[in-house]
Amino acid sequence: MSTVTIAPIVLPPTRSGGRVTQLRVILSEWSKFRSLRSTRYTLLTTVVLTVGLALAAAVAVVSQWGTTSAADKATFEPLQVSVVGAAIGVLVIGVLGVLMMTSEFSTGLVSSTFAAVPRRLPVLWGKATVYSVIALTVTVPAMLVAFFASQAILSSSHLQTDLGHSGVARAVLGSALYLTIAGLLGLGLGGIFRSTAAAVTSLTGLLFVLPLLVTILPAGLSNSISPYLPGNAGRAIMSIAPQEHALSPWVGLAVFAAYAVAAMAGAAILLVRRDV
Numbered sequence: 416m417s418t419v420t421i422a423p424i425v426l427p428p429t430r431s432g433g434r435v436t437q438l439r440v441i442l443s444e445w446s447k448f449r450s451l452r453s454t455r456y457t458l459l460t461t462v463v464l465t466v467g468l469a470l471a472a473a474v475a476v477v478s479q480w481g482t483t484s485a486a487d488k489a490t491f492e493p494l495q496v497s498v499v500g501a502a503i504g505v506l507v508i509g510v511l512g513v514l515m516m517t518s519e520f521s522t523g524l525v526s527s528t529f530a531a532v533p534r535r536l537p538v539l540w541g542k543a544t545v546y547s548v549i550a551l552t553v554t555v556p557a558m559l560v561a562f563f564a565s566q567a568i569l570s571s572s573h574l575q576t577d578l579g580h581s582g583v584a585r586a587v588l589g590s591a592l593y594l595t596i597a598g599l600l601g602l603g604l605g606g607i608f609r610s611t612a613a614a615v616t617s618l619t620g621l622l623f624v625l626p627l628l629v630t631i632l633p634a635g636l637s638n639s640i641s642p643y644l645p646g647n648a649g650r651a652i653m654s655i656a657p658q659e660h661a662l663s664p665w666v667g668l669a670v671f672a673a674y675a676v677a678a679m680a681g682a683a684i685l686l687v688r689r690d691v
Contacts, residue, residue, distance in 0.1 A: 437537050444541040448549065451518060457511040458549070461504045461594070462557045468500035469561035473568035480572050493569050493576040494583055497562040498653045501590040505597045505646075508550060509618045512601030515542050516682070517611040535686045543602060543679065550598050554591035562587045582655030582664075589652035589668060596649065596668070597622070600675040606682025621674070622646040642667070645674045 448454060473496050483491075516539075519525040532538050562583075566575040578584045600621070604614040626644050629637050638660040641647055651658070651667025662670060 435532055435534075435537070437540065440532055440537045440541040441544050443531075444538070444545045447519075448515065448545050451514065453514055453518075454511065457507055457514070458553050461508045461511070462553060464504035464507060465500035465554070465557045465594075466561045466564065468503060469497050469565040470568065472496045472499045473565040476574065477568060477572050480574070491574070492656060493566065493574050494580075494586055494655055495653075496569065497565045498558070498586060498590045500561055501558065501594055501653065502650060505594055505649075506619060506622060508554070508594050509597040509601040509622070510615055511550075512546055512598030513605040513611055513614040513618065515546055516602050516605030517609060517614055520609045521611060536683055539606060539679070539683055539686060543599060546598055546602060547595060550595040551591060554594045555588065558587050558591045558594075580655070585664065586653050586655050589664060592668060593649045593652055593671065596672050596675050600645070600671075600678050603675060603678025603680075603682045607678065607685055643670060645671055648674075 476491075476496060480488075519528055528538055529535055562578070566577070569575040576583055578587065597618075601614065601618050604617050605611070608614045608617065622645060626641065626647055629640050629644065631637075632640070642651075642660055642662045648662055648667040649671030651662045652664045654661070654664065661667070
């Protein structure tokens with residue numbers, strides 16, 4: 416992992432005479448966010464995966480369409496080609512959320528941060544605000560580019576769909592929300608564990624490993640639990656067709672958001688109660 420260099424904690428002067436306000440904390444967090452070298456790489460990787468995998472999937476579908484079975488052709492959903500990158504990129508942007516919290520603990524800079532903001536919780540809210548704005552600013556355009564570019568490729572074989580089709584716009588923009596919420600989940604886990612390795616491992620387990628483990632349970636139990644797992648619930652927003660043993664799109668995203676809220680609440684409690 417690259418060396419993390421974070422700017423000193425300097426709250427911008429205001430008319431309040433130096434009093435710590437939430438706005439000043441947000442500006443300070445924005446300054447620290449920009450100074451993280453990993454930020455640019457992580458955001459770039461998220462965009463590359465989101466767009467690149469969608470393009471690769473579209474090219475693969477078009478090149479193999481002639482040999483695709485009739486059954487697969489009948490069930491083909493062009494939207495899934497456009498959102499395939501988000502299903503993988505979610506881990507990368509989730510790691511960014513983790514790093515926003517754990518980087519200060521690993522360098523010891525958190526002591527200076529909490530000295531400047533003794534109440535501590537404004538720091539967590541500031542990080543969440545900065546992350547959410549940046550994540551949405553990056554993921555919404557990335558998902559739109561992934562959609563239009565991949566559908567343009569599919570159109571060469573007349574397989575494309577468009578934003579006007581029922582549920583497509585919701586799925587494309589909802590995928591950006593899914594990515595953003597995943598980072599907030601990572602941010603909360605970072606605040607709970609204060610260790611990059613532990614938080615990333617937990618995030619990976621929740622999003623990818625736990626769903627696999629549940630599949631080994633008896634079918635009835637697995638089908639009952641699976642829709643409510645974080646990753647499965649969040650990915651429901653990406654589908655436009657009813658899925659068996661899955662939550663409806665907005666309910667699924669709400670459940671996923673509830674996991675992120677729970678992680679943030681846990682981080683908030685521990686930030687107040689634990690020493691640095």
